[in-house]
Amino acid sequence: MRSNPPANPYFPVVILWSGLTLIPAAIYLGGLSLFPWLELSSLKAQLLYGLTSSGTAPYGVLTVLAMQLACYWLLPRNQLAPLLFSVGLAMGLSLGLNHFLKPYFGHPRPNVQLLAETQGLSIIDFYRADNSKRHSMMAQEMAKLADETELSLSPKIAQHWQDEVGYSFPSGHTLFAVTLALVVSYFLLAAQRFLFASLLCLWALAMGFSRMLLGMHWPQDVLAASLLGGLIALLALLFTEKWRAIG
Structure with missing residues (x-):
């Protein structure tokens, strides 16, 4: 009851x-x-x-x-x-x-905004691309990240950035x-x-x-x-x- x-x-x-x-x-x-x-x-x-x-x-x-x-x-x-x-x-x-x-x-994510400001990533082109292309673009930008900024990511967080591209x-x-x-x-x-x-x-x-x-x-x-x-x-x-x- x-x-x-x-x-x-x-x-x-x-x-x-x-x-x-x-x-x-x-x-x-x-x-x-x-x-x-x-x-x-x-x-x-x-x-x-x-x-x-x-x-x-x-x-x-x-x-x-x-x-x-x-x-x-x-x-x-x-x-x-x-x-x-x-x-x-x-x-x-x-x-x-x-x-x-x-x-x-x-709205773009903060990490995408950071890459646009520090590495010249085009936010418009990034979000116009399909998800598979976004994954590739994020991987390319992150390969340059350590060289062009002081930001370093652990492997799991780096993979999370590549996976979450919405x-x-x-x-x-x-x-x-x-x-x-x-x-x-x-x-x-x-x-x-x-x-x-x-x-x-x-x-x-x-x-x-x-x-x-x-x-x-x-x-x-x-x-x-x-x-x-x-x-x-x-x-x-x-x-x-x-x-x-x-x-």
Whole structure:
């Protein structure tokens, strides 16, 4: 038998959402740019790459499965089906919206902007090319990177730059992390699993920082993704609760 929900079950999620948007909003409004602050061959950069990989295909699927497995042990059994439904709905909405918004806005990534400023890469020609050609152009530019700039990249981060050649706005990794963290936290908070919910939100916040520090996204990309992630999470949760009420 399911217990009665609290009067406003979404309020804790809104509070967490506010926290996830506050820091990127402060960075954006303060006119700060976190790239290229970090030496991208350092241990810190490689740890950030490991973090960002948790939102990169196909590892993002493993992240979702790991969270579902953790919730299997942390949540009452009658919460698992609504959790699966809401996570699936939220992930589908976030992927679809991200796929539409990136080409619609067409903003270049910070690393592409850097290559344009330091090595003369044509941003227009780069984004007019298909993905396979972009991969080749990025590899050619990165071969000259160490000679023409002081920036050095670890092999994994260099490969990440070559793989991620799409547009910048919004941050798909941040959208994935914020949406997933807020949806799962809704059920964790209802079960009074406050520590795990807090850790999930810290992971989502760190995801945004990793994207900015690795040169993949601007602060406005992360801010927009955080705002959209909260909206998608709330929409999925509202729909799930309507479904539960009908059932």
